[in-house]
Amino acid sequence: MSSAIRLQGVSKIYTAGETQVRAIENVSLEIRGDSFVSLIGPSGCGKSTILKLLAGLTRPSAGVIEFWGKPILGINNQVGYVTQDHNLYPWLTLQENVEFPLLARGIAREERQHQAGDLIRMVGLAGFENAYPYELSGGMQKRGSIIRTLIYDPGVILMDEPFGPLDAQTRLVMQQELLDLWARKRKTILFVTHDLAEAITLSDQVVVMTRRPGQIKGIFDLPLARPRDVFTIHESPEFHEIYRRIWHSFRDEIRSQVGGRL
């Protein structure tokens, strides 16, 4: 399988007036097509910066980024981007929100309605087509923003702590739904989280980053079988073993961050 994403020696420095913030430094990473990779690290370690670079929202200060073997020039509309906030447009109904990417691609009304309807039914939101986002629960909003991304079938989906704002139970349900969706519509997913259990539950590979300026600390392949059940996976000994191994690496970063502050 070819690389969907390749970063080679990528650094990003943000300049705000006099001060310069080194967000990430010399990051090299290769992500296989159709794999589910989680990016984990202490807060402010530049995880989101990597997603922004891949979406073309910002340029690297140094290094090379390749997307399916090609450089990223300008906004990358070959990716899906699921943010921490659902970011459904409040003035559009669920149906209109989900149709939006197809509208942007000039697809005819009937086809848009058909495809959006299918996805809405698939995630169990039938009957809420004409609801505005404020009328939906947190989990429903999140489903909406995920299918809004799936509808235009991007090869790569970037997810930036998508389940962060949800309560613990809804989170588990959403994780299971995401796994089921992913099993059905194989995509390359780059998933940013600060929750190690979530990263292990979902991914093929976990990338641990150091605190700022973010560098790659370790890459862990997960031997856990699929399909996975998010409600029971925590009970398996393999899960514990891999959790312990990654946690050792991750823990030091969090601890040194605390030390740095005190």
Place this chain on the structure above:
Amino acid sequence: MIADVVEHLRPKGSYSIWIWRLLVGAALLIFWQWAAGTLIREAYLAKPTSVMWRLYELFATATIWVHIRVTLTEVVIGYLMGSFLGLAVGFLLGSSRFLAVVFEPYVMAFYGIPRIALAPIFIIVLGIGIWSKVAVVFIQVFFMLFINAYAGVREINQEYLQLARIMGAKGGLILRKIIIPSTMPFIMLGLRSAVPYAVVGAVVGEFIAASKGLGYFINYAGSTFDSAGAFAGIFILLGFIMAANGLMQWLERTVIKWRRSEGMIVQG
């Protein structure tokens, strides 16, 4: 916390609130009726009954219509022109950092002066006909809409725009589906707040120099010690503003269906 406050502000039974409101209004009217002629000479302060009688006369003899028509024309033309241009310039400066930086001192200077003070100049330039008042209304409304549209564009959630681009949307679609709807609450607020300013602009313009219009009518009544006439004119203006406000609220509810009606808190 917020829910508590809202709960507190919301009347328990809207009937009792309306009864209290009417009672307060009635008490004020009764006091006014009594005070005119006892505390203040009737030549200075007409009794409400004579104001009502005068209103009836004015409409029955149709003498007021020409004044209403003139003021209404000035307000509507000035308001429409002011809102269109205010919105256009607000959007333009809001979306271009360069233009915003270049024009900022001029806009601020204009914003700082009381624009109503420009009325005499408009009359010198445009004469005493309707167009000088249209200009006063225009300048009042223009700034209201400009400031609101500008703020609205500046307030747009940047993630909305970035996601739209990632999802493949281009300029025109982004303007229609993201920028305009997102600024709509600001625009509606501007449109609503501009109504009284527009009426004030027309009336003040007519105070200064005019031969027709409600401002002229009130001013004339005042200068001839016709207190009932002046009050009659003021009541017509009041009706004017209330009708326009009702129209704006209806428009706002029709245009913005997509959020909880926060406006309820203010309206009680």
